[in-house]
Amino acid sequence: MTTASNRQRRRGAWGAARPTPRDLLAGGSVALVLIPQALAYAEVAGLPAVHGLYAAAVPLLAAAVFASCPYLQTGPVALTALLTYGALIPLAEAGTSAYVGAAALLALVVGATRALIGFLKSGWVSYLMSQPVLTGFTSGAAILIIFTQVPGAVGLGAEGRGPVAGLLAVAGSPETWHPMALVMTAMTMLITVVSRRVHPLVPGALLAAIVGVVFSVRMGYTGPVVGQVSAQLPPLSGGIPWGLGPGLLLPGVVIALVGFAESAAIAQVFASRERARWNPDQEFLSQGMANLAAGVFSGFPVGGSFSRSSLNHLSGAVTRWSGAFTGVGVLLILPFTSLLAPLPKAVLSGVVITAVAGLVRPRKLVGLWRLSRVQALVAWATFALCLLLSPRVEQAVLLGVLISLAVHVWRERRAAFDIEMDGRTLRIDARGVLWFASAPRLQEQILSELADATDVDEVVIDLSGLGRIDLTGALVLRRILDEVGAVGVRGTLVEVPPHAAKLLDNVIRLRPSDTQSG
Incomplete structure (x- = not known):
């Protein structure tokens, strides 16, 4: 770990340190991966590919100014792109100027929502989406x-059809398929997967794009290609259809909250590893400013990317300015994007499929039944609604949240936590209900205490005062034990309530020492 990171760790918070050469190197490495991904995710959102580059440039500069997590990489992401497509396709034809204007307006709505949440210090609203809902939505x-x-x-076009309709149309006419497109898709997936296994820093998506361009030019590829990509800097959005604002308000709020879940998960992982304090309100503000910039500069809604953030950290990033260097890298490459004109769209399809395939988690969906049948039904219902309501997946999210809240309506009161130091032992007495809206608070408070007290040898959590622990609460307890253990601190649960013993045993595999009577 770098000296700067050690200083931040001793302070217990990520500081606004000055940029370093390592940030420049890390940001440049991420830019090489981001460019083909941005083109691909713009296609998912129903936009011309160049708008993916616009969304990958200035928004990253805006996010870096306000970011809390130094490793979080903002930009186009797959799930947000799909939500964008679902919100816009009823209002305009994909790829048209009206659609582009509506995408910019949607980004402004998302940005204003996130910025307002951050300004009002209401980051807790991101916890209202339970893990079963998130699991069902993500897989669907x-x-x-x-x-x-x-x-x-x-090698075909979707022609404005939704995901399911497009799939059925393609499956029903195999005689129209382009064999070379299938070859390019398979080649892209192979290059991407092999590159990951060779080393995480190998830019597999970029290598696949280069191979695709060379293949297209040398072999005279006749399938759909990206086509002429504007080499200009991101232009200001023009022709924004302000009259669509009321209709985009609800989808914008959903995207603002659902899209932030990935950013929050990324930041919490890095915060626990470095025993640093993460500020969700600050991150909401950062993501809000990024989306406002995307709306102003001809982009579409953006969010945090787990894969690119991991690459940023692995590449040696030290401060939040690494994200700004990524945006600058995209801006510097924009004048040369005309070289991407012959890139087969099959390559972009391969990039997207490889990126999201790991998000389909049937084993996790099935495993929920063993942990909690009620929560499994919530996840399965959300999953089914995503497929049935396609492409309006934001409606599936809303219904999933409503189902989850209905299940938990009697647990609306929040749990309370008493925390005290006993020598080198941090003791936490939990009271009330540990559910998906209160459990993350317990995790935040423990990580905050650990960040301030560097001489802690053991964390003891007394569960005797809890009236109920739901699946998300149990998963958070397991995460707390894993996170404190990862930094050399022993984690122990005491006075486990009988009603929660089976659930915690299934989730955590409690040892006898974890269930002592205090």
């Missing part, structure tokens, strides 16, 4: 994203 949305890429993978 990932399948739909793959469906959207099937036409491109076989």
